[in-house]
Amino acid sequence: MTAGPALLRALMERDVPAVAPLALDPLSARTAEEAGFEALYLGGGAMGYVTTFSEANLGLHEMVQLAADIRAACGLPLILDGTCGWGDPMHLHRTIALTEAAGFAAIEIEDQLLPKRAHHHVGTEHLIPTDLMAHKIREAVAARQDPDFVIIGRTNACRTDNLDAALDRAQAYRQAGADMLLVLPESPEQAEAIGQRIEGPLMYMTLAGVPSMEMSPEEAGRLGYKLIVDAVTPLLARQRAVRLCYEAMARGEADPTFGGDYDGEVSRIHDLIGLGRMLEIERRTVER
Numbered sequence: 001m002t003a004g005p006a007l008l009r010a011l012m013e014r015d016v017p018a019v020a021p022l023a024l025d026p027l028s029a030r031t032a033e034e035a036g037f038e039a040l041y042l043g044g045g046a047m048g049y050v051t052t053f054s055e056a057n058l059g060l061h062e063m064v065q066l067a068a069d070i071r072a073a074c075g076l077p078l079i080l081d082g083t084c085g086w087g088d089p090m091h092l093h094r095t096i097a098l099t100e101a102a103g104f105a106a107i108e109i110e111d112q113l114l115p116k117r118a119h120h121h122v123g124t125e126h127l128i129p130t131d132l133m134a135h136k137i138r139e140a141v142a143a144r145q146d147p148d149f150v151i152i153g154r155t156n157a158c159r160t161d162n163l164d165a166a167l168d169r170a171q172a173y174r175q176a177g178a179d180m181l182l183v184l185p186e187s188p189e190q191a192e193a194i195g196q197r198i199e200g201p202l203m204y205m206t207l208a209g210v211p212s213m214e215m216s217p218e219e220a221g222r223l224g225y226k227l228i229v230d231a232v233t234p235l236l237a238r239q240r241a242v243r244l245c246y247e248a249m250a251r252g253e254a255d256p257t258f259g260g261d262y263d264g265e266v267s268r269i270h271d272l273i274g275l276g277r278m279l280e281i282e283r284r285t286v287e288r
């Protein structure tokens with residue numbers, strides 16, 4: 001068993017939800033930890049953009065390998081956007097086995113069609129039947145080895161149908177054994193209604209940071225939200241900085257983002273990766 005699931009369970013016991021930002025790689029994970037976050041999210045949407053082929057083309061092993069690299073560098077609980085579980089109920093057993101082996105603390109499983117289509121990026125959702133998704137949740141629960149490992153059942157039915165249909169699905173996933181529910185809202189007002197109408201623990205997903213929720217974390221906590229995930233802001237911030245950098249370099253200009261403080265930024269990176277410890281080991285062993 002890994003410490004990650006137990007740490008995440010402890011965070012879920014608090015009155016105020018923990019905020020888990022997107023991590024893109026080990027360096028961003030360390031940077032988030034340094035900033036004071038207590039959990040991280042490995043998002044399929046963001047990683048799909050990084051590969052340039054969309055989340056619809058991501059494989060389980062890609063996410064597992066990235067998680068192993070992140071977990072080797074950072075001990076924070078890591079939540080996997082497990083898309084549709086990479087299969088039917090039978091396939092969930094291998095998905096959960098690999099996910100736990102990689103050190104994830106939780107997996108989010110959504111009720112969409114497999115293989116997932118790129119059309120989800122433009123708001124076209126393809127939901128599977130409720131009973132099939134409930135079977136997937138049951139098998140995910142049966143497959144886990146660590147009872148603290150968190151199974152998150154997600155529905156996008158607010159987009160395809162309405163709030164009542166989404167809550168009916170969420171209740172079915174809760175009865176199937178999901179430890180946490182993500183009912184993706186269409187608006188902050190709908191997110192509040194979700195918290196009022198269904199028992200937590202709930203997960204809130206934002207694409208533009210906590211301010212876009214239009215409620216404080218304390219208010220969200222009172223509605224049963226125990227986890228707030230920002231699934232894309234770090235990616236967009238990084239991409240904007242890189243884009244502006246390349247555009248400036250192509251014009252023969254200085255980078256506009258970090259202000260030319262080369263030594264200062266490199267020093268911060270050295271601190272984050274623990275370069276001093278590496279140098280000390282080399283001095284004791286091979287750099288005599």
